Amino acid sequence: MNTSPFLPFARPDITEAEIDAVARAMRSGWVTTGPETKAFEQEFAAYLGGGVQAIAVNSATAGLHLALEAIGVTQGDEVIAPTLTFTATVEVARYLGADAKLVDVDPVTLNIDPAQIEAAITPRTKAILPVHYGGLACDMAAIFDIARRHGLQVVEDAAHALPTTANGALVGQLPSAAAVFSFYANKTMTTGEGGMVVTKDEQLAARMRVMRLHGISRDAFDRFSSKTPAWYYEIVAPGFKYNMTDMAGALGRVQLQRLPAFVQRRQQLAARYLHELKALPLILPADAPPGETHAWHLFVIRLRDDARVTRDEVIQALSDAGIGTSVHYVPLHRQPYWRDRYGLTPEQFPVAEHAYQRMLSVPLFTSMSDEEQTRVIAALKACVR
Ligand SMILES: *Cc1c(COP(=O)(O)O)cnc(C)c1O
Numbered sequence: 004m005n006t007s008p009f010l011p012f013a014r015p016d017i018t019e020a021e022i023d024a025v026a027r028a029m030r031s032g033w034v035t036t037g038p039e040t041k042a043f044e045q046e047f048a049a050y051l052g053g054g055v056q057a058i059a060v061n062s063a064t065a066g067l068h069l070a071l072e073a074i075g076v077t078q079g080d081e082v083i084a085p086t087l088t089f090t091a092t093v094e095v096a097r098y099l100g101a102d103a104k105l106v107d108v109d110p111v112t113l114n115i116d117p118a119q120i121e122a123a124i125t126p127r128t129k130a131i132l133p134v135h136y137g138g139l140a141c142d143m144a145a146i147f148d149i150a151r152r153h154g155l156q157v158v159e160d161a162a163h164a165l166p167t168t169a170n171g172a173l174v175g176q177l178p179s180a181a182a183v184f185s186f187y188a189n190k191t192m193t194t195g196e197g198g199m200v201v202t203k204d205e206q207l208a209a210r211m212r213v214m215r216l217h218g219i220s221r222d223a224f225d226r227f228s229s230k231t232p233a234w235y236y237e238i239v240a241p242g243f244k245y246n247m248t249d250m251a252g253a254l255g256r257v258q259l260q261r262l263p264a265f266v267q268r269r270q271q272l273a274a275r276y277l278h279e280l281k282a283l284p285l286i287l288p289a290d291a292p293p294g295e296t297h298a299w300h301l302f303v304i305r306l307r308d309d310a311r312v313t314r315d316e317v318i319q320a321l322s323d324a325g326i327g328t329s330v331h332y333v334p335l336h337r338q339p340y341w342r343d344r345y346g347l348t349p350e351q352f353p354v355a356e357h358a359y360q361r362m363l364s365v366p367l368f369t370s371m372s373d374e375e376q377t378r379v380i381a382a383l384k385a386c387v388r
Contacts, residue, residue: 010378012327013189016369021257028253040252046259047199053176055201056208059252060215063162063185063198065245068095070181070200073210074156076101080129085115086334087355088134092160105335107352112289117145130156138298139291140169143177156180163300165191166266175201191265191300192258194251218242268369269299272376276302279380283387284310301331306361311388314361320386326379329364
């Protein structure tokens, strides 16, 4: 019988410094988007470098919606995305009346397979939405090459990719139209709920800033601000309500300062899992190529074909040992909405399907102790045969 306390699959790493920062924002009298959010945007842009513009939003989903709207995705367009992702990556295309072309992933990285992207392009294709699965960069050189040859935009779902590098550059600095980070509770840093869209394109940034807050044009406002009273504003589009609160901004600023330490701890935990689990009949997650950074948002293990236990049996054994796990993800081609809308079948996605049947994500979070990780490793060694 297990007597240890339950070890969750993920837990946010919040200290008194974050609590103080949020309390300060609350006491300041300014709780909606204000000085904290503005400072968070500037500090986030400086962290990525390369003169990027950072636009804080209340979720990565909102950021993806803003990015697709800004690049002009509309009714009848198609966007190409991997089937092995969270529904947010592609639901935003449907908000705009566009459709998602889901494609299979690479068997080693579980990232979108560039060859499958190429095969899915039609005259309606507008954009490619790579997802840096688990925090490992997609083959961005191949994706940018396809985008260039076919005149397509690239919007990165970078929800797992803080910080991740591709060919030596941080995700967020790459030549895509935009990259969207998530600060959801279990991501590599959190604001409770929140996200950040990053772009180098001034026009896209301006559009996203307007659409983030009801279509209120700052330009229209600023142009007349010397002559018009403070209450005056102009609406230039039916925008959204996607702005970040200053409590979230204040929390994000502290988390961003701690990010280098977070990355280090995640890398340590991942390295130990990779070392300790290598004798088991598992496919361990691919590490980043030498010199590149893996964000290690997730540690996804897959049972090898010669393993004598099933994925569900491993999840049950870990649960009996008081250890939480998850599955990232039930592929979208299996989700009723996407399956039925596009008539998708498992046979169309052999790699994602094979991986899905055998995969689970084990606990990996910065406040996890060495002893807690020892428990996970011991439980896996006891049940994976
Ligand atoms: C978490 C996540 C999102 C959505 O992020 P929110 O901030 O919760 O909206 C999108 N895509 C992927 C791959 C995610 O993991």
